[in-house]
Structures are given as C-alpha cells and as structure tokens.
Amino acid sequence: MKYLEMKLIKKVVNAGLLIAVVGTTAAYGQNIAEVKMAIDAEQYQKAKTSLKALAASKPSAEVYFHLGNLYLADYPDSAKALYSKGVAADAKNSLSYIGLGAIDLRNNNAAAAKANFDKAIDEAGRRDNDPYIYIAKAYIAAPKPDYNTAITYLEKAIAMDAKDAEAQLALGDAYRGLDKNSEAFSAYRSAYELNKSLLRAKIELGVINKRAQAWQQSIDEFNAVLAINPNYAPAYRELAETYNNWATKSTDIKDFEAKNKQALDAYRKYMDLTDRSLESRMRYADFLILAKDYKTLESEAQEMAKIDKTNPRIYRYLGFAAFENGNFQESITAINTWMSKADKSRLHPHDYLYLGKAQIKQGNAAEGVKNLTTALDTTLYSKMEPSIAEVVKTGVAEQMSAIGKDLFSAKKYEDAAQVYELSLQAPKPLVADRFYVGYSHYFHYVNVPEAEKSQHKASLVRADSAFSNVSKVVPDYALAYLYRARVNRLLDDEKNPKGLAVPHFEKFITLQAAxxxxxxxxxxxxxxxxxxxxxxxxxxxxxxxxxxxxxxxxxxxxxxxxxxxxxxxxxxxx
Structure with a gap:
C-alpha cells in the first residue's frame, strides 16, 4: 500500500525522497501512518520526534529511511548514517539502498547511485513497483535532477500498476521539471482521480496554473483544497506564494500592498497549522526573502537560532536579513559563520554576493570584490539544474551594475571596474555597464599619483579594450570614441607622439557633427x-x-x- 508524500522544501533546496510506509504490525503501521500524515501536513518536528521514538523501540529499515529523508536536505551525513543503519537492520529491504543512492546523487556520483538503485530493485518483489517510484523521486529531488531517467522508472511502475496514484503524482513532478506543463497537468489530474484523498495532486494542479501566471485560477484551486480540508497547511503556503508572485507583477502600489498582505496572512495561517518546526520555519524564511520582509526574517532567524543552534543555515538567513536591514558587520559575521560551518557543496552564489556587498559597505572593497567574483564562479553553478543556474547567475550578474555604481561614486575606480566587468556576465549587459568598465579603468589611471602612473598602464589598455567593445555593440555611441581617444592620447609616446588618438577623435567628431x-x-x-x-x-x-x-x-x-x-x-x- 502506498501513501501520500510531500516535498519538504522547494526543489532548489533539494529536499528528501518519497516516504514509503510498510507496516509490520498494526501498532507499528499506525505509527508510520501518523508519521506520514505529519510529513504531509509539513509538521516535520512532530514526524521527527515520532520516528526517533520508533527507532528506539522498534528499529527498522523503514523507520531509518523516513528519518534519513528528514535529515537529507540539511544533514546529508546524518541521513547517510541512518540509511546505513537501515541496511544493518534489514539488508533485504529496498528502501535503505534507495536512500544511499540519493546520497550518491547529491555527491554527483551517478554510477554509485545506479548501483544502489539496481540493488534496491533486486531486493524487491517482482510485483512491487514501489522501488521504481522511490528511485524516480530520488532523481527528481537530486541537486541536478534527471527528469528523463525518473520518467523511465515511473513508466515501469505504471506498467506494473496502471491505477497507482502516487506513480502518476511523481510523473507529474518529473514532467513539470521538464517544463512539460500539459503532460504534468494530465498526470496530476489522473493522480487525483485515482485517489481523491491525494490532496497534493490537487495542490499541484494549482501550482501548474501559478507557473502560467494564471493567478486567480491557482488561488481557486488552493481554496478548493481548503474546502475539502480547512486544516491542510500546504494549501495556505501555496496561497501565500501565489499572492506574493501576483503582487510582484503589479504596477499599482496599493494593489501590491494588498496582495502582499494576503500573502503574509496566508503564510501565518500555514505556520499556525504546522508545528513551527525548524523545517517549516526555514520554509517561511525562504518566503520572507521572496516577500522582501527582512525585518520579520531577522526576527524569525533569531527565533530559529534559539530552537537549534547547530543548524548553520540559520546564519545564512541572519546574514541576508542583517544586510537588508543595514546591519553590515552583523551580516558579515553571520554569513562567515554559515560558510565556515556548512559543507562547501551547500554554499550558494548568494552567500558570496551578500558577503561581498556587506564587506564593500563596511569599507573593505578589496575583499568584497573577491567575494563578488566568486559569486559568479562557474563551479558554483555546475551543481545546479541548468535552468535554475541560468536564472540565479543572471540575477547575480545584474546586481553588479548597482554595486559598481556605488564604488564609482565612492571614487574606488579600480574596484568599480572589476565589478562592472562582472556585470557583463549577464545575458544582456547594459551598454552603460560596458562603457563604465572602460570609464572606471580610465579614471583609476588619471587619479593615481604621477609617480605611480607607470605601474598602472595596464588600466589604460583595459580601458581601450572596453571602449572598443562598446563600439562593436553600439557603433554610434559617441562617448566610447571620445574616451578611447583620451586613453590613446595617454598611451601615446609622450616625447614622440604618433597621434594614436586621431582616428577615435575623428569618429567622435563625425557623430557629434549631426x-x-x-x-x-x-x-x-x-x-x-x-x-x-x-x-x-x-x-x-x-x-x-x-x-x-x-x-x-x-x-x-x-x-x-x-x-x-x-x-x-x-x-x-x-
């Protein structure tokens, strides 16, 4: 028998696997069912407490698998230890090998993952399609999801049981990951028709509408879920996120404020219906970042720190919130704490972005620029799903323009030039940013003391190249020719000038003649x-x-x- 599963956190946070429920006694089965219901309701602390009690009284591979999944996102080493205990408890149980395979996927070891998944299938009964579903969920939830492989496993699961609602639910997740929304919608609808108690399937129908920016239709779908079960917390979370997304598209400030208030009200209801576990609080923190409510985020992060002082991700929230609230030194301290405690594989471009911005605000531009440069390092994006990596990198690169402007205004021209160069990694860099790369290098050179100018000639060469690039992109950008001329005048031989600036001044004159x-x-x-x-x-x-x-x-x-x-x-x- 299969049960509902609930994604613990958004896909970009790479949360756990589908929860399998296999009871060996009526009491044990009831306990596992209650755990599953708590997870479905996103009452993670309640589920964790129950599972720990079961692990102490009736240890089994199933219990260790559930518990491992709850640790997978933030404590992968703990999750791996729990899956290994599952193997020790019952080497014939498929679930433990699926958990270990999920760890392998997190470590970017596809071959080892496949070996564990094959072992899970070998240990399962010939008519048992559960391993195929759970393996598919592992591929879907991996840091670099493999949706096509997941679909292959799910097709096998459905071939074994055409009426398996959870297989259809997982199929919807895989298709949605591939942006095949029509196929995803069909799979979710089939899942709900096969099992009307599978409320997440109905929730996901609303999520499909949200992705299409059909805001009212998605809200209607979530409200329909609440009409069935007024206490189903995930529906309020989705309502909150939909209202927030809708608000960000509004051009009317009053409409924005009204929808943002609806979003916050819905999320407060979500929190009231969960057990305010660390996991649900972190999800709330993610939402507060989207809602740009940094005052509440800072307060919430401080409360989380009281609950669990060992989870380093709390310091990330503290760091982001402190920066946005103008507490730059506190931001630096918190982000450095997060980065020193977290596994390096969990560090995100935004960690370096915020740290760099805070350091610049505190007057340490040199270190700040180093971290901004790291924020665009390709290695940070290689572990992400390509579509997500593109969105994140674009957002980070686009922030460099404003940072470069601040540095230029502060007359930190060399630093400004480096940051403007980073802004060019955006898919469509602004022409002004291209120009300011050269402009910053030029002003850096002219402002260094005369005795040091010979050491900074490279800045002129970089400026010349930057202005040349502007002219290639926008041939009639007059200022690029003017400043390229001024740069070449400085590059010319002072004692025996060759007129290097002449062609660039002439082009500037031609453009200005109109x-x-x-x-x-x-x-x-x-x-x-x-x-x-x-x-x-x-x-x-x-x-x-x-x-x-x-x-x-x-x-x-x-x-x-x-x-x-x-x-x-x-x-x-x-």
Whole structure:
C-alpha cells in the first residue's frame, strides 16, 4: 500500500525522497501512518520526534529511511548514517539502498547511485513497483535532477500498476521539471482521480496554473483544497506564494500592498497549522526573502537560532536579513559563520554576493570584490539544474551594475571596474555597464599619483579594450570614441607622439557633427574643442589645410582658445 508524500522544501533546496510506509504490525503501521500524515501536513518536528521514538523501540529499515529523508536536505551525513543503519537492520529491504543512492546523487556520483538503485530493485518483489517510484523521486529531488531517467522508472511502475496514484503524482513532478506543463497537468489530474484523498495532486494542479501566471485560477484551486480540508497547511503556503508572485507583477502600489498582505496572512495561517518546526520555519524564511520582509526574517532567524543552534543555515538567513536591514558587520559575521560551518557543496552564489556587498559597505572593497567574483564562479553553478543556474547567475550578474555604481561614486575606480566587468556576465549587459568598465579603468589611471602612473598602464589598455567593445555593440555611441581617444592620447609616446588618438577623435567628431552648435551643451562643446584641437595639432605637418579647418572649428566654439589662435598664426606665416 502506498501513501501520500510531500516535498519538504522547494526543489532548489533539494529536499528528501518519497516516504514509503510498510507496516509490520498494526501498532507499528499506525505509527508510520501518523508519521506520514505529519510529513504531509509539513509538521516535520512532530514526524521527527515520532520516528526517533520508533527507532528506539522498534528499529527498522523503514523507520531509518523516513528519518534519513528528514535529515537529507540539511544533514546529508546524518541521513547517510541512518540509511546505513537501515541496511544493518534489514539488508533485504529496498528502501535503505534507495536512500544511499540519493546520497550518491547529491555527491554527483551517478554510477554509485545506479548501483544502489539496481540493488534496491533486486531486493524487491517482482510485483512491487514501489522501488521504481522511490528511485524516480530520488532523481527528481537530486541537486541536478534527471527528469528523463525518473520518467523511465515511473513508466515501469505504471506498467506494473496502471491505477497507482502516487506513480502518476511523481510523473507529474518529473514532467513539470521538464517544463512539460500539459503532460504534468494530465498526470496530476489522473493522480487525483485515482485517489481523491491525494490532496497534493490537487495542490499541484494549482501550482501548474501559478507557473502560467494564471493567478486567480491557482488561488481557486488552493481554496478548493481548503474546502475539502480547512486544516491542510500546504494549501495556505501555496496561497501565500501565489499572492506574493501576483503582487510582484503589479504596477499599482496599493494593489501590491494588498496582495502582499494576503500573502503574509496566508503564510501565518500555514505556520499556525504546522508545528513551527525548524523545517517549516526555514520554509517561511525562504518566503520572507521572496516577500522582501527582512525585518520579520531577522526576527524569525533569531527565533530559529534559539530552537537549534547547530543548524548553520540559520546564519545564512541572519546574514541576508542583517544586510537588508543595514546591519553590515552583523551580516558579515553571520554569513562567515554559515560558510565556515556548512559543507562547501551547500554554499550558494548568494552567500558570496551578500558577503561581498556587506564587506564593500563596511569599507573593505578589496575583499568584497573577491567575494563578488566568486559569486559568479562557474563551479558554483555546475551543481545546479541548468535552468535554475541560468536564472540565479543572471540575477547575480545584474546586481553588479548597482554595486559598481556605488564604488564609482565612492571614487574606488579600480574596484568599480572589476565589478562592472562582472556585470557583463549577464545575458544582456547594459551598454552603460560596458562603457563604465572602460570609464572606471580610465579614471583609476588619471587619479593615481604621477609617480605611480607607470605601474598602472595596464588600466589604460583595459580601458581601450572596453571602449572598443562598446563600439562593436553600439557603433554610434559617441562617448566610447571620445574616451578611447583620451586613453590613446595617454598611451601615446609622450616625447614622440604618433597621434594614436586621431582616428577615435575623428569618429567622435563625425557623430557629434549631426548636432547643431546651438543645441550643444557646455560639456559637449568642451569635448569637441578637445577633439578638434588634437586632430588639428596632429595634422599640422601632414595636412596644414586640415589643421587650419580644425583650429577654426575650435575658435567657433571657444573664441578665446590660445592654442588654436597661436597655431593659426604659425600656419599663416609658413
């Protein structure tokens, strides 16, 4: 007999496996059924307490498997130890090998996982399709999900029992992971039709609508679940997340505030219906980040720390919230604590992003930029599902623009240049960010002491390359030519200049020529005077008539320009 299962946390947190329930006695079966109901209601602490009691009084592979699943997300080593105890308790039970295979998937060891899964199937009865379902769930819940392999196992499970509602439920999860929403909807609907008590299947129908931004339809679906069972907590959680998503799409501030309030109210009901376990509180913390309610998040994280001082993820929440609330040193301390205690495989780009931002705010730009650079390191994204990795990396890269702007405003030009370069890893970098890479390098060079300039020539070379890249992307971006000219003027041989800036000044002049003189701003005129005079000066020997033309253009904009006046007098006497 199979029972409902409930995803413990969002897929990106890689929570546990489907809970299998196999009773050996009526009392034991009742206890396991109660555990399963607690997990389905997301009362994780209640489930954990019951399982620990069963492990002490009636240890079995099933009990260790359930308990291992509850530890899998945050304490994989503890989960592995529990699955191993399951093997010791009953080496013929399939569940323990499935748990060990899930650990292998977390460790990116697909071959070892397959060996454990094959062992699980070998130990199962020929008519038992449960292992196929649980193995499929392991692939779905892995850090790098393999939905196609999961579907292969689920097709075998359904071939063995066409009326298996849980197989259809898992099939819906796999199809949804592949963004095949029509197939997922069909599978979830089949699951609910096969077993009307399987409320998660009905919940997932609403989730499909939410993914399509059919907000009201998804809300109606969740409310329909609550009409069946008013105390079904996951429905309130989904309501909260739907209202929050809907709010973020609103362009009206009053509508945003109203929907965000509905979201928070629904999540409070969810918390009231759960046992406020650490797991449900962490899920609430994830939601508060989405809702940008950092005051509540900081308070909630402090409460979590009182419940469990050993779970390092609490410090991540404290770090994020402290930063958003302007407590930068507290943010640095908390994130460093999280990063020192957590397994390195669990570190996320946002950990480095927040740490880097906090360090910059505290005045340690050098260390901050190092962490921002790590936040975009490809190794951090290789362990994610590709679609999730793309979204996360885009979000991180897009934040670099604002950070670079702050650094530039603080006249930390070298640091600003590095951060703007990071912003170019966004799928569609802003033209302004491309320009500010070069602009920052240029200003870094011109602001270093004269005695140190020779040590910083590389900044000019980088600036030249950056402005060149801008021109390739936007050929009529006039400022890129102006500053590339100024960079090349500085790169030129001071004693025997070759006029390296001439072609870039000429391109700038051509682009500015379309603007009538009376429409030019004061800065436009100053820039054109600079360009005209430089080109005129470097044309004196090669083309005197061209030189006269440009010096006269200088005087049209600045009749008092002494250099142009003197050059014209010299040309007139030659």
């Amino acid at each position: 603007t009538p003189v009376d429409k030019l701003t004061k800065n436009n005129k100053l820039d054109l005077v600079d360009a005209y005079y430089y080109v005129g000066y470097h044309s004196i020997l090669s083309d005197p008539n061209k030189a006269k033309t440009y010096f006269n253009k200088v005087l049209e904009l600045d009749p008092t320009h002494a250099g142009a006046q003197q050059s014209l007098r010299s040309l007139a006497t030659n």
